[in-house]
Amino acid sequence: MQGSLISPAVASSAGHSYDSADLRAALGLVPGKPFNLGALLSDRLCELGQGGRLALIWENYAGLRRVFTFDDLRRHSDAWAAALAGLGIAAGDRVCLFLDRVPDLYFAFLGILKLGAVVQPLFSQFMADALEVRLADADTRAVITTARHLGKVRQVRPRIATLAHVILTDAPAGAEPNLEPGEHVISAERLAPATLAPYPADEETPSLLHYTSGTTGKPKGAQHVHGSVLSQFATTRHVLDLRPDDIYWCTADPGWVTGTSYGIIGPWAVGATQAIFEGGFSAPRWYDFIARNRVTVFYTAPTAVRMLMKAPPPVAEQIQSLRHLGSVGEPLNPAAVLWAERELGRPFYDTYWQTETGAMMIANVPGLPIKPGSMGKPLPGVTAAILDAKTFEPITTPGAVGLIAFRPPWPSMFRAYLNAEAAYRSKFVAGYYLTGDRGSVDDEGYYWFVGRDDDVINTAGHLVGPFEVESALLRHPAIAESAAVSKPDPTFGEVVKTFIVLRPGQLASDELKLDIMNFVRKHLSPLAMPHAIDFVDKLPKTRSGKIVRRMLRAQEWGEPVGDLSSLDD
Amino acid sequence: MPDDQQLSETILDYIRREYTDALQGATVSANTPLISSGLVDSLSMISLKVFLDQTYRLRIPDSEASAEAFDSVQAIVAMLRRLGVK
Numbered sequence: 199m200q201g202s203l204i205s206p207a208v209a210s211s212a213g214h215s216y217d218s219a220d221l222r223a224a225l226g227l228v229p230g231k232p233f234n235l236g237a238l239l240s241d242r243l244c245e246l247g248q249g250g251r252l253a254l255i256w257e258n259y260a261g262l263r264r265v266f267t268f269d270d271l272r273r274h275s276d277a278w279a280a281a282l283a284g285l286g287i288a289a290g291d292r293v294c295l296f297l298d299r300v301p302d303l304y305f306a307f308l309g310i311l312k313l314g315a316v317v318q319p320l321f322s323q324f325m326a327d328a329l330e331v332r333l334a335d336a337d338t339r340a341v342i343t344t345a346r347h348l349g350k351v352r353q354v355r356p357r358i359a360t361l362a363h364v365i366l367t368d369a370p371a372g373a374e375p376n377l378e379p380g381e382h383v384i385s386a387e388r389l390a391p392a393t394l395a396p397y398p399a400d401e402e403t404p405s406l407l408h409y410t411s412g413t414t415g416k417p418k419g420a421q422h423v424h425g426s427v428l429s430q431f432a433t434t435r436h437v438l439d440l441r442p443d444d445i446y447w448c449t450a451d452p453g454w455v456t457g458t459s460y461g462i463i464g465p466w467a468v469g470a471t472q473a474i475f476e477g478g479f480s481a482p483r484w485y486d487f488i489a490r491n492r493v494t495v496f497y498t499a500p501t502a503v504r505m506l507m508k509a510p511p512p513v514a515e516q517i518q519s520l521r522h523l524g525s526v527g528e529p530l531n532p533a534a535v536l537w538a539e540r541e542l543g544r545p546f547y548d549t550y551w552q553t554e555t556g557a558m559m560i561a562n563v564p565g566l567p568i569k570p571g572s573m574g575k576p577l578p579g580v581t582a583a584i585l586d587a588k589t590f591e592p593i594t595t596p597g598a599v600g601l602i603a604f605r606p607p608w609p610s611m612f613r614a615y616l617n618a619e620a621a622y623r624s625k626f627v628a629g630y631y632l633t634g635d636r637g638s639v640d641d642e643g644y645y646w647f648v649g650r651d652d653d654v655i656n657t658a659g660h661l662v663g664p665f666e667v668e669s670a671l672l673r674h675p676a677i678a679e680s681a682a683v684s685k686p687d688p689t690f691g692e693v694v695k696t697f698i699v700l701r702p703g704q705l706a707s708d709e710l711k712l713d714i715m716n717f718v719r720k721h722l723s724p725l726a727m728p729h730a731i732d733f734v735d736k737l738p739k740t741r742s743g744k745i746v747r748r749m750l751r752a753q754e755w756g757e758p759v760g761d762l763s764s765l766d767d
Numbered sequence: 768m769p770d771d772q773q774l775s776e777t778i779l780d781y782i783r784r785e786y787t788d789a790l791q792g793a794t795v796s797a798n799t800p801l802i803s804s805g806l807v808d809s810l811s812m813i814s815l816k817v818f819l820d821q822t823y824r825l826r827i828p829d830s831e832a833s834a835e836a837f838d839s840v841q842a843i844v845a846m847l848r849r850l851g852v853k
Contacts, residue, residue, distance in 0.1 A: 259800070259803065259804040259805060298805065323789070323808050325788055345791075346791045346792075346793075347791065349788075349791060350788070476805065477803060477804055477805045478801075478802045478803050478804060478805035478806070478807075478808070478809065478834075479802055479803065479809050479834045480800075480802070480803030480834065480835070480838065481834070481835070483803055505809070505833070505834055508830075508833045508834075509833060509834075509835060657810070658810060688829060689829070690810065693813075708821050709821070711817070712814060712817050712818055712821060715813070715814040715817060716785050716814050719811060719814060720788050724789075724808040724810040724811040725808075725810055727810065727811070727813065727814060729813050
């Protein structure tokens with residue numbers, strides 16, 4: 199795949215080249231010569247004499263503020279790489295980042311890559327069950343976390359045979375924690391300077407393992423490579439319009455692909471300054487953060503935009519530094535586009551891509567008129583299509599709904615689902631990568647999202663697998679069986695709804711509903727918690743006993759339930 | 768009729784009991800920011816909303832269920848008062 203991943207000689211109208219040779223040249227990459235993504239994001243600017251430029255402005259909720267230059271990134275990531283090497287972590291080992299957005303997350307991310315090891319980022323709000331299944335699948339060697347999340351890691355560690363090391367980046371004030379065997383405290387502040395020659399990777403060397411949810415089975419680890427930076431660099435420049443003198447804020451957590459592709463890799467490949475806020479949602483606090491740090495480019499999720507819409511709008515002075523807004527993760531509703539134009543003085547440019555694509559594929563870009571509600575047009579070099587769901591032939595009729603698909607390959611495309619070769623192969627049909635989404639294209643080439651083609655639930659821009667929710671529910675003592683489907687929600691886009699058959703003798707009640715909600719939240723994550731629960735006598739099933747989720751989902755969305763001839767009874 | 772202190776204690780008890788995993792030992796009082804501080808995810812608060820609906824026999828409307836209204840126990844009590852909880 200190397201060298202042919204973005205169609206050659208394709209340039210955007212704004213003059214941003216998508217040609218692989220141009221991109222490599224811009225990043226200082228020489229075909230055939232080793233490079234390392236971690237070094238590219240930190241050492242490269244230092245070697246160009248720009249190490250003193252600001253790379254990271256970090257603030258937490260308590261008001262603590264730290265700033266780091268690219269030279270700081272270089273030094274701290276070198277020290278992290280050396281420390282991990284000292285623990286015996288080697289190239290190819292998977293190291294999980296399971297912590298909130300503290301500076302050490304970013305240093306460790308780069309350090310893991312410099313070592314040639316693979317970063318496995320996980321959302322720190324995951325609870326023990328969700329953590330365990332992902333660590334077990336990845337044969338993770340080390341977890342980097344904070345005291346806040348240590349309890350969850352300790353809970354699952356006895357069942358992860360490969361997990362040799364648990365690394366805390368913090369320690370309770372005034373004292374070392376009571377460490378168990380294999381636990382260490384490592385942070386940039388504590389580490390002595392060290393140098394370590396970056397692992398000589400190439401464009402196909404594994405870099406990140408991002409877990410994503412599908413309809414069936416356990417979550418799957420999408421394997422990415424060092425060469426993904428070509429796509430992320432090109433799209434960060436062209437779609438996010440990011441330049442080295444920008445102050446950029448991406449609100450996505452690095453536990454998700456947006457938080458790494460465009461919360462670490464893209465912006466630092468461009469050489470921009472990132473502003474990171476370690477805290478939760480608060481409209482006044484967010485506007486204040488934008489104002490004080492003079493944020494120029496803001497990339498967030500439609501759910502966050504809708505939450506901003508519920509709050510009092512900002513005053514003009516708070517947002518005057520903003521010059522470009524982007525969104526990702528779920529369809530951006532037209533009302534949100536119009537609200538932003540009115541209250542923020544400019545629209546959000548929605549972008550479309552997935553964990554598996556690694557980078558934006560279809561987007562609204564500066565200079566292209568926005569059609570509110572559309573995801574925009576395929577980016578240069580991306581061959582997108584709407585396929586017929588039965589024949590997999592491209593549909594050319596404007597407005598006709600089919601499967602959104604892309605012609606592989608491209609640099610940031612996932613290279614495998616770890617331990618799930620058949621599932622990986624099933625994503626490629628008739629020479630296309632199938633996204634699992636349905637959509638249409640209009641007569642002007644704009645793409646429009648319609649919905650999922652499977653049972654996966656997209657809540658607040660994050661995919662939740664129904665199987666994982668149903669598996670957790672089976673562990674609840676009152677539940678005999680269940681089905682989890684998506685339900686429309688005005689704020690989160692979609693939420694989880696479950697239909698539950700109780701065990702004999704169990705009585706349905708409001709208290710039980712609340713208990714079930716909390717049960718899923720505590721075992722899996724807040725994302726997976728059902729927002730609505732219906733107790734039913736039985737679930738719709740095929741004659742072979744498979745639950746027909748699509749029927750339940752269609753009811754929730756007010757859509758036709760389709761062919762029910764295969765249903766039992 | 769519960770006074771503000773009693774309302775506050777009931778909600779605090781619930782949060783301390785049910786959100787132990789999320790709080791991970793953090794001390795929570797009536798004015799502790801929950802969502803804005805990142806202590807509790809905004810999606811997590813949906814089950815707290817259901818608890819309030821059930822306990823005070825009301826249905827908190829979407830227009831009231833903002834991140835700000837759920838950001839602290841103090842704010843929640845103020846919201847309940849606005850909704851007529853006596």
